[in-house]
Amino acid sequence: MDAGQQTHERSHPTRPIIPHPGRRWRRAPLWAAMLLAGNAFASAPAALDETLPIKTALEKGLRPSMLKMGEPLPGWSLKQRMEHYHVPGVAIAVLKDGKVVHAAGFGVREAGTKDAVDADTLFSVGSISKVVAAATTLRHVAKGKLDLDRDVNTYLTSWKVPAAPAFKSSTLTLRMLMSHTSGLSVWGFEDYQPDEKLPTLVQILDGVKPAKSEPVRIAFEPGTRMRYSGGGITVEQLLLEDTQRKPLEALARTEVFQPVGMRRSTYVNPLPAKLGNIAKAHDKEGQRTALPRGYESFAEQAASGLWTSANDLGAFVQTLIASYQGKNPYLPHPLAVQMMTEVSPSHFGLGPRLAGDGPSRVFHHGGTNDSYRAWMEGSLETGDGLVILTNAPQGTQLATEIRNAISDALGRGVNPVLRTVALPVTALSDYAGTYRWDTSAPGELAGNLSAHFDSDTLEFGVVEGSVTIRSGTGPTVKLHALTPTRFVTPGDALFRLTLEFLRDAHGKVRAVRVDRTTGTLLFRREGAPGVQP
Template sequence: MTKRYHGLKRRSRIFAAAPAGLRTWTCAAAAGLFLVAAQAPAAQTQPALPIAPAKIDETVARAMEAFQVPGMAVGIVKDGKLVYAKGYGVREAGKRGAVDTDTLFQIGSNTKAFTSAALAILVDEGKIGWNDKVIDHLPDFRMYDPYVTREFTIRDLLTHRSGLGLGAGDLMFWPSTDFSREEIMRGLRHLKPVSSFRTKFDYDNVMFMVAGQIIPAVTGQSWEDFVKARILDPLRMRPCAPTYGQIADRSNFASPHVVVEGKLRPVEVVSIDQVGPAGTINCNIDGMSKWLMTQLAGGKAPNGKQVFSTQRRDEMWSMNTVLPVGGPVAAMNRTHFAGYALGWGVQDVFGYKKVAHTGGVLGTVTWVAMIPELNLGVLVFTNQQSGAAMDTVGNQILDAYLGAPKRDWVAMAIAQNQQRGNEVDAVEQEVARIAASAGPPSLPLDAYAGRYNDPWRGDATIRREGDRLVLKFSRTKHLEGPLTPYRGNIFIVRWNDRSMEADAFVRFEEGFGGKVEGMTMQAISARTDFSFDFQDLDFKKVN
């Protein structure tokens, strides 16, 4: 999963580069990490590539330095073989352990294709159909609109066209909470739609969690056990695991990293197991290469086992939700269509169909792309949440296979991120300027203190500590921080955990009698990941 990337935590956008990694790494000591590389022995005996290995090395080194990435792993699958596999840098900044092709990464929203494949296996077995109504398998499933509840299908769960907004409901699992999958599903009935059902694409992690719940409802097996038994084990993808907690040996695991106030630092792995089907698989280049070989071979694993049928594979690659096409990258790639299939994004590039996805959780992002007509797959994993770094490497490799015009993806990404960073910085500086000159709030501090409740997210409290207020969300240790006055009844919450980059406005609603009746929230800037869906909250004061 998501964020900064459509999908999970930092997290998982499908095609575009993530707005992370806005600063250039200037630490000379850190730059030395890029010299560490480990290559798979098999890769050295493979046929020549259309892109020189030295060019890949150069692109990786420049991307890692420009976007402050401590470690990266790259793989190329061609004609049923892993023809290139190499690790770069280190698993954790400041330590010696090198990234290699066996290093495990959190693949985030690239998990979604596994969930679709798990359901495809059940379709092959006649136990479900893509167009089955969700309530026929999960009677407690409810959306805000009864009509949508009645018509919602398994296919709808996998296509981001529910009518809910971007990342709706993600705050029930992100940052890490103690909500159960059942509680998260029950919370859906309180989320108001922002568009009509099946009319618009808005990336949503929670629906993939619900999709995963179809599996135990039909088979009696958990999503984790089913994916391991029916996909990971048959493909011999060891030591890949459905969740971080199920990794048997973490000695070769890529620690996640974030940039906080300009400095790179490792962070703890955040548990989002409640939405496992949306983004919790951990895997390495070797394991994911087998996954791409299976996809490209129509569901047949490298060992010859048919995991799912070619018909199901084709259905998983067929567009269901249309995405708008435009912008300079689409023009450069001669892209005429783009859309979302079942756990995969699809589009055309230079006349070829591209099947791809990205994934991200806090501190880690991954890039997966296939060109079926070329029997080609490309993998790029990084242990920092800069989507720009993985995009530049992946696209530079694809260009060589597609015969694209010569272009420097690293240079383009640096320019784009600099522009985006300047825009975001300008917004945040203006907010800081207003906050610095803010007067006292409209009401005494005690008037804001109390317990507030949102129907899907639950309780939050405002408490007074001396001459300031502190906001704390229930069911998570991460969302707590002081409030500073901004304007009238509007405050800014600055979270104690600075790695989240999610400071937000908090606006208190004053009734006609002069008492506070509720509060709403909104992220301060575009730097905040979409999974902090503060805008969907509608807290009412309880006491």
């Protein structure tokens, strides 16, 4: 199953699916440039509203996303859960009514030290890098320098997307790249250790060493399906650098970091140690890794190479909300609305992922590198939001519990605990079997689920009174019951799938329907009518 279905999209490949050569730019020292950073559009974070129970929530409000019927809320503290998940350091920013009202650090930057995390500590944020890169691109679109719907090969000069004669059309656009509907390959990228040489963008795109990934190529007809592609975002980065004749770092500094007030943020890799106040890398046991430097590098900057802080990322979320609401000219209002509108059949807009309706409407993105987990989220209507940065692999689970606590504290009721039920084994006994994807349904109905599974069959079983699901060679996952026919996968409300077994008028289970927000798939039981052998 999709490795990104939990809290974070992967920046490096775990999902079982399925600067340029000859060019150099002179840069002023990064830390000197930061001192000159402006703040044309951002406003200072609001003072903490003491009526907000955020502190209390972090002291005793962490909880899972699902609990059994009648099971009490556990009331975990952040300190307890950091210890449980072996996460040495966490930084959090909270927004309410469109303003950052709280930003703080917890724990330490490096295990075995007393170096405290604060709201300015730099963390690697993995795929959140893509949203900041998207804002950089959209600022150039707003100035008329780029067109969202023009063939990207008419912009690219140092490399071209190879043609794909097998498909009716192989024309790619920025809109496709930014919404993961381009048809390009390479889900994510591996980290680079301190002793490893970093590849150029062209080496990455062609899969040439020292790049660690396969070549980025068109895998299906552009615009027809959604498949998350870090490779596509790398093409977006190259397009920016080819057209503007500057590296991404310089472009992002001018178009994002300075106007938003992100004074600590950078795409420079390896991260210069002179910047200081850096959260170091840790493994799943909370032990230091990526030694001797203490953190990895990320050659695919736009896809996964951003280093930022809770204060900076909170300001970025605040600015995007204000642009969408027409309260900040950072992005023209019509363009901000496009950024926050799904591009069918994807659940991504132009950079962020979208979910929910009305007051529950949010944009969000996660980030996962080897040793860091990050999360950003903003409510487009209420202006609430949050940023969570961690420096260990199990920060994924921890961030979900923090998100639950803060959501409860803000009192919007948008992320309530889901109560599951226990069912007798007799109600489950005939669910086991092989179910095959019915591809005769229109592709538009599949939406964002079209690339979710790594196989066109699902294997269901019944183990110890629970229904289980497995896709292809992926792991076996336990489902949680809501009714005798409806089940959900584990995880946060933004990512879990709902599955409903369809029992006909003869009492026979013929199919299972899989739903998530903008996508629906139908899997027919093998041997049932309508299933091809």
